Amino acid sequence: MASGGRLAGKVAIVTGGASGFGAGIVRHFAGEGARVVIADLDLEGAQALATELGASAAAVRADVSKDADVAALARAALGLGGRIDILVNNAGVGQGPQALESVGEDEFDRLFAVNAKSVYLTARHVVPAMKRAKAGAILNIASTGGVSPRPNLTWYNSTKGWMITATKAMAIELARFGVRVNAINPVAGDTPMLPTFMGGDSAEGRERILTTIPLRRLSTPADIAAAAVFLCSDEASMVTGVALEVDGGRCL
Numbered sequence: 001m002a003s004g005g006r007l008a009g010k011v012a013i014v015t016g017g018a019s020g021f022g023a024g025i026v027r028h029f030a031g032e033g034a035r036v037v038i039a040d041l042d043l044e045g046a047q048a049l050a051t052e053l054g055a056s057a058a059a060v061r062a063d064v065s066k067d068a069d070v071a072a073l074a075r076a077a078l079g080l081g082g083r084i085d086i087l088v089n090n091a092g093v094g095q096g097p098q099a100l101e102s103v104g105e106d107e108f109d110r111l112f113a114v115n116a117k118s119v120y121l122t123a124r125h126v127v128p129a130m131k132r133a134k135a136g137a138i139l140n141i142a143s144t145g146g147v148s149p150r151p152n153l154t155w156y157n158s159t160k161g162w163m164i165t166a167t168k169a170m171a172i173e174l175a176r177f178g179v180r181v182n183a184i185n186p187v188a189g190d191t192p193m194l195p196t197f198m199g200g201d202s203a204e205g206r207e208r209i210l211t212t213i214p215l216r217r218l219s220t221p222a223d224i225a226a227a228a229v230f231l232c233s234d235e236a237s238m239v240t241g242v243a244l245e246v247d248g249g250r251c252l
């Protein structure tokens with residue numbers, strides 16, 4: 001653990017921290033000196049990463065769409081030292097490419113429960129501690145799809161548009177309490193979620209995505225983590241309410 005890193009001494013929660021972008025964020029946060037609570041449905045994956053990182057990380061099983069789980073998660077993080085400096089709402093689920101009218105009600109409800117309601121639940125249980133401390137940084141992992149949607153991912157993209165509006169609304173309400181709220185909009189990333197959006201993995205599918213990205217590559221967990229470290233560090237102390245594209249120019 002870096003004792004003098006850019007997040008030295010901070011306690012962070014990263015939801016969905018066992019995989020993909022979340023695991024990248026956890027690694028970078030720990031490398032910058034934070035103590036990270038890795039919250040995931042996948043306890044085994046979260047524990048494996050926590051073991052790799054040693055004293056900088058702890059694993060908690062939590063379903064971020066369930067109030068009781070999120071309450072227990074906040075208690076576990078507060079148990080580390082009485083404060084939560086950083087909350088990253090990264091856990092999410094994707095959807096397969098489908099005409100908007102064919103998506104079933106159960107899938108619609110699941111998309112909104114995990115991608116949107118979770119932001120409300122973590123706010124309920126974490127914001128009071130941040131208000132007491134008069135400090136905090138919240139980061140929501142949204143998507144380019146929330147800004148510039150493409151066909152056949154309508155309800156997933158809508159959850160991300162919701163998240164971007166929630167980011168701005170939370171930022172304006174929480175500013176007077178010293179709490180900053182920002183979002184990152186990643187472009188398609190090389191994570192286990194990617195094949196879901198493509199309806200399966202294929203070289204042709206990846207190439208189709210690449211043609212829409214001016215820098216001609218997919219985003220990586222390291223790309224998202226670098227932006228996350230900045231937005232959650234004191235270097236960004238004047239930055240709130242932004243939704244930062246990390247997208248190789250996809251939204252231009």
Ligand SMILES: NC(=O)c1ccc[n+]([C@@H]2O[C@H](COP(=O)([O-])OP(=O)(O)OC[C@H]3O[C@@H](n4cnc5c(N)ncnc54)[C@H](O)[C@@H]3O)[C@@H](O)[C@H]2O)c1
Binds near residue numbers: 063189192
């Ligand atoms: N990969 C992409 O192309 C892409 C692009 C833009 C935005 N995003 C967003 O980035 C975030 C991370 O995605 P990823 O690509 O790393 O996906 P991923 O599937 O690799 O990781 C998601 C993690 O979230 C966890 N998770 C899922 N539901 C959960 C729940 N209810 N409670 C707790 N944990 C849960 C999973 O177990 C997994 O560890 C998501 O919000 C996703 O929507 C992904």
